[in-house]
Amino acid sequence: MFSGPTYAYLQVNRTCSGCGLDCYASPDGTALTLREAKEIADMLWEAKVFIVLLDGGEPLLWDGIVELVQHFRAKPMATAIVSGGEDISQAKALQKADLSMIQFPIDGPEDYHDRIRGEGHFQKTITAIKTFCDLNIDTHVGTVISPENMRYLEEISDIVSSYPVLIHRVLRYIHASKFLTAQQCVEVLSTICTLREKKRAIAPTNCYTFASQTPYRQYMNVEKFQGCVGGKTSLVITCDGYVVPCPHFASKSIAHTIGAPSIWEEDIKTIWKEWDFLDEFRKGLTACQVCPDNERCGGCRAAAFHATGSFDYDPGCPLSDVMLQKIQGEEK
Amino acid sequence: MIPERRNDVICREEEFGAIIFDPQAGRMHKINTTGHFIWDLCDGIHTVDTIATKLAEQEEEDLKTVKEAVETFLKDMNSRNLIRWQ
Numbered sequence: 001m002f003s004g005p006t007y008a009y010l011q012v013n014r015t016c017s018g019c020g021l022d023c024y025a026s027p028d029g030t031a032l033t034l035r036e037a038k039e040i041a042d043m044l045w046e047a048k049v050f051i052v053l054l055d056g057g058e059p060l061l062w063d064g065i066v067e068l069v070q071h072f073r074a075k076p077m078a079t080a081i082v083s084g085g086e087d088i089s090q091a092k093a094l095q096k097a098d099l100s101m102i103q104f105p106i107d108g109p110e111d112y113h114d115r116i117r118g119e120g121h122f123q124k125t126i127t128a129i130k131t132f133c134d135l136n137i138d139t140h141v142g143t144v145i146s147p148e149n150m151r152y153l154e155e156i157s158d159i160v161s162s163y164p165v166l167i168h169r170v171l172r173y174i175h176a177s178k179f180l181t182a183q184q185c186v187e188v189l190s191t192i193c194t195l196r197e198k199k200r201a202i203a204p205t206n207c208y209t210f211a212s213q214t215p216y217r218q219y220m221n222v223e224k225f226q227g228c229v230g231g232k233t234s235l236v237i238t239c240d241g242y243v244v245p246c247p248h249f250a251s252k253s254i255a256h257t258i259g260a261p262s263i264w265e266e267d268i269k270t271i272w273k274e275w276d277f278l279d280e281f282r283k284g285l286t287a288c289q290v291c292p293d294n295e296r297c298g299g300c301r302a303a304a305f306h307a308t309g310s311f312d313y314d315p316g317c318p319l320s321d322v323m324l325q326k327i328q329g330e331e332k
Numbered sequence: 333m334i335p336e337r338r339n340d341v342i343c344r345e346e347e348f349g350a351i352i353f354d355p356q357a358g359r360m361h362k363i364n365t366t367g368h369f370i371w372d373l374c375d376g377i378h379t380v381d382t383i384a385t386k387l388a389e390q391e392e393e394d395l396k397t398v399k400e401a402v403e404t405f406l407k408d409m410n411s412r413n414l415i416r417w418q
Contacts, residue, residue, distance in 0.1 A: 003346055006353075006360055048344040050353040050360060076340065078358035100358050 001282070002233055004272050007051035008044055009082075009236040011250050012037055012068070016058035016084055020116040021107075021144065022175055024248045024302075025057060025238075032239045034064030038071050040237055040263060047268040051078040055236075055247060060087045069097040082142070084117070085128035095135040103140040103169070104128050106159060108152040126163075133164045141165050145188055146173035147180060153188065157195045157202055168202040172316060174248045174302045185316040189216040209297040210317045227297040231281045235272070237263050243271050245281045248302030280311070287313035287323040290330070334418040335383075335406050336376035341414055343371060352414060361412060363405075366391070370405050374415050380406065 013031035032040070044052060052072055059065055060083050072079040080101035081094075094102075104125050107113045113122040132139045141160045145153065153170070160168040170192060172180055180188065185208060193215050195202045203219075204211055209227040212220055226232060230246035237243055241262045242255035249258060261271050272278065283289075284298025291297070299314035313320040342353045349364040350371065363371060369390060373383045384399035391398065409415045 001347075002351075003344070006344075006351060048342065050342065050344075050351075050355075051358065076355040078355060 004047045004269050005049050005235045006233045007053065008049050008234060009053045009055045009247055009250070010037065010040060010044075011055045011057070011236065011238045011247075012059050012062045012065070013057040013239050014251075015061055016056060017086055017118060019084075019118065021146075021173070022178075024174065024254075025055075025250050027057060028252070030239050030252070031057070031062060034067060036241075037064060037068050040241075041068070041071050041075070041077075043263065043268055045075045045077060047272075049077070049268070051080070053080045053082055055082045055250075056084070057239075058084045058086045060085075060090065066090055066093045066097050069094060069099050073098045073100075083128070085121075085125040088128045088131050091128075091131050091135060095137055099137055101138040101140060101166075102132050103142050104132075106141050106143055106156050108149045109155050109159070112149060112152060129163050129165065138166050139164075140167050140169055142169045142171055144171045144173050145180065146175070146178055147184060148178070150180070150184060150188055150191075153191045154195065157200050160202075161200055166201065168200065170202065170204045170208075172205070172207045172300065172303065174207075174300070174306050176306050179303060179307050180316050182316055182318040182320065185210070186214050186318055189214045192216060193219065207300050207303070208316075209300050209314070210293070210319060212297070213293065213317075213319055222296075225296055228284075228300060230301065231278045235268075235278075243268070243275075245278055246302050248306065285311050285313055287317075287320050287327065290326045291319055291323050293319075333380045334376060334378065335374040335380065335409070335415045336418055337371060337374040337409075337415045338413070343368075354412070354414060357413070361414070366401070367405055370402055371409070374406070374409070376418055 014025045014028050015031060016027050018027055059081050069079050078100045082103050085104040107116045110122040129139055143156050189211055192202055192204055196219050206229055212222050235243055235245060236247050236250050238250045240252050241264045242260040243263055244250055244255055244260050258277050261275055281301055284294045285304050288294040288299045299317055301311055303314050303316055304311050307315045313324055340355055344351045350368040352361045369387060370383055384402045388395045388398040
């Protein structure tokens with residue numbers, strides 16, 4: 001186990017103009033003050049955390065964003081923003097602040113994207129992508145795949161590949177009922193394989209922890225693959241100051257449910273080493289305990305938690321059923 | 333030949349050795365305990381021979397074999413732009 005996280009998400013606010021997706025950080029108007037955010041930056045640096053991803057809500061709607069990026073970069077931590085592309089008026093200032101990377105979402109072709117995020121949002125995002133690419137800031141695109149938009153993945157990739165985006169990252173929609181089934185996850189990963197054959201810079205995030213059990217294995221460095229990195233190499237600090245293992249636990253109510261400690265009460269290294277929940281989280285899901293791939297995979301804990309209310313199994317994993325049957329067989 | 337690590341590169345000690353973070357590239361590199369021992373001596377003062385001698389003493393290994401390992405490690409660190417030669 002690492003002595004502490006190597007990278008952290010810092011949720012600066014839960015403010016955005018909203019969208020049609022049930023979000024892990026639904027907008028409740030909560031936000032850090034710039035002073036609080038800088039204090040957290042100092043704590044992260046003291047714990048030798050190297051990389052920070054500023055998350056929201058919408059970090060570009062947060063007043064202190066440029067000053068905070070400068071503060072992190074001066075340490076010098078690599079500093080990225082995960083944005084919804086809602087306000088790019090600070091783009092040049094962020095370039096000057098030496099922002100390391102920014103990611104924008106594309107959920108589908110224009111009609112679909114606008115249906116999810118609001119009229120005119122697709123063009124706004126395209127403008128954001130172009131603007132940051134033109135400023136030579138590493139620009140990524142993230143697509144959250146749900147059962148509704150998985151059919152658009154190739155079309156989305158066509159759009160993304162027409163801009164000098166470094167990587168197109170494919171995420172999973174984590175939701176209580178609208179989650180991808182195991183079959184759909186394999187389908188998504190197979191589509192990504194097809195796109196990789198076309199030399200597209202596209203990859204699934206580690207939320208597809210089981211990717212090495214699918215055709216996507218051929219594109220993976222299996223030896224280096226870490227599966228779910230929550231609590232292994234990364235953690236999240238919410239704008240209420242809670243420390244949680246992954247962005248899908250970054251709402252106040254979930255933080256309460258899992259008994260998340262506060263950054264204002266305990267230091268990062270103590271939380272990393274001593275919080276029981278994090279320790280359990282690292283071990284992987286119940287179904288994964290009999291899986292030979294558990295050490296590197298362990299399943300998506302967030303998908304399990306949101307879909308089943310427990311850490312029993314990942315509904316998107318093609319091996320979950322087999323492993324659950326194996327456990328039941330052992331119990332008999 | 334005297335190796336010197338870049339002074340902006342950050343090293344964090346770990347049970348397995350260390351993580352080296354290159355803030356310019358935004359990249360992390362894992363090194364084992366032997367690599368960490370060598371890394372600490374890349375201060376622009378110790379020569380490759382001195383580093384190899386110290387490591388051979390520490391590990392109680394044959395100097396020739398150790399020197400080859402040190403050279404391989406330093407070559408790798410240099411190719412990642414983490415050290416330079418003086």
